[in-house]
Amino acid sequence: MTTNESKSLQAREKSEVSSSMEQTRPGPVFTPTVDIFETPENLTLVADLPGVTPDDLNIDLKDSILTLSGEVAQEAGKDEQDILREYRTGTYLREFTLSEMIDQQGIEAKLKDGVLTLTLPKVKAATPRKVTVKAT
Amino acid sequence: MLWRHITGEPRWELTRNPFNELDRIRREMDVLREGLSGGQWREAFAGVFPLMNVTEDKNNYYVRAELPGIPSNELDISVTGDTLSVSGEKVVPSEDENAKYHRRERDAGSFSRVISLPGQVDTDEVEAKSENGILTVTLPKAESTKPKQITVKAN
Numbered sequence: 001m002t003t004n005e006s007k008s009l010q011a012r013e014k015s016e017v018s019s020s021m022e023q024t025r026p027g028p029v030f031t032p033t034v035d036i037f038e039t040p041e042n043l044t045l046v047a048d049l050p051g052v053t054p055d056d057l058n059i060d061l062k063d064s065i066l067t068l069s070g071e072v073a074q075e076a077g078k079d080e081q082d083i084l085r086e087y088r089t090g091t092y093l094r095e096f097t098l099s100e101m102i103d104q105q106g107i108e109a110k111l112k113d114g115v116l117t118l119t120l121p122k123v124k125a126a127t128p129r130k131v132t133v134k135a136t
Numbered sequence: 137m138l139w140r141h142i143t144g145e146p147r148w149e150l151t152r153n154p155f156n157e158l159d160r161i162r163r164e165m166d167v168l169r170e171g172l173s174g175g176q177w178r179e180a181f182a183g184v185f186p187l188m189n190v191t192e193d194k195n196n197y198y199v200r201a202e203l204p205g206i207p208s209n210e211l212d213i214s215v216t217g218d219t220l221s222v223s224g225e226k227v228v229p230s231e232d233e234n235a236k237y238h239r240r241e242r243d244a245g246s247f248s249r250v251i252s253l254p255g256q257v258d259t260d261e262v263e264a265k266s267e268n269g270i271l272t273v274t275l276p277k278a279e280s281t282k283p284k285q286i287t288v289k290a291n
Binding site for chain 2 (some may be wrong): 007008009010011012013033034035036037038039040044046048049050051052053075076077079080081082083084085086087111113114115
């Protein structure tokens, strides 16, 4: 765990995208913030998706394009009136092009407290092999 | 919606600052305009993490905030009179040394925010829950601030 104690979180507005895809649902589309890192065996993606339930989250990998999309239901009840509105809810959408070969069978997704952790194992052939040069 | 707000319930109470009401009407207009034009909707923005949405109904105020990756037991919530304060820390665990980062957009750090509600709340009955990274605090309005029906006695 490395956290900087003195650092305080800055408020950031969600970045809205004008999606190139046709939408079936009206409302804003946001880009979720992600961390992507790579180990020799896996590619791991961590995304902040507050308000997305496992049922409303779609993860799709096709032709090395990984698509994440999640819908957030209207959070306020019917009789509630706005007093202050600082953030909006809508759909999260983000696409990634993967350069590595991914073992589709081994993909694991975990959603906890609004954070998605997606583990994409690399195909064995794509894991780097150290080549030793023999001296003759 | 807007029409009902203007004409419907008696909202111009003496205790309310009329400018708040104007603000609220302006916001509702913004919502309408957004609906009509599909344009960008700018909101009052305090610039303090976490961003909050506050709503009310007859009995409660609701404060919501998006706090992904912060388990509810890491949150420190307290209420006094008409202010709510939420503080905590977001921890992004670092991976082992072999990990090479392609992207690192998620921030870690501590936060603390105080928000003033439009009226007094019943501090004993405040409830908070955290679901899918969204914190919802339900604050029942204090009896003294709830609208009261007064019956006129006939002699």
